[in-house]
Amino acid sequence: MPYVNIKVTDEGVTPAQKAALIHGVTKLLQDVLNKNPATTVVVIDEVNTDNWGISGEQVTELRKQAALK
Structure with missing residues (x-):
């Protein structure tokens, strides 16, 4: 049972x-x-x-910085 x-x-x-x-991942596992x-x-x-960080920064802050550019 794949999860x-x-x-x-x-x-x-x-x-x-x-x-x-959900449909695409299920189909991919079936096909491959x-x-x-x-x-x-699929969950x-x-x-x-x-609660998500990239390169040591919260994504919230990265999004704010990107909006200012």
Whole structure:
């Protein structure tokens, strides 16, 4: 039973986009590894940008800096 955990920042991912991710990952595992879609689990976690860091900086701050440019 494959288990896939997708983590994204909580910046407006729509239900339709989440459904597309779940469908696409399930199909990919079926096509590449011949896994049964009925036993494939996909979980999407949305992480607040204060809790996500890149290069030692919170994504919240990086987004603010990018908006000023």
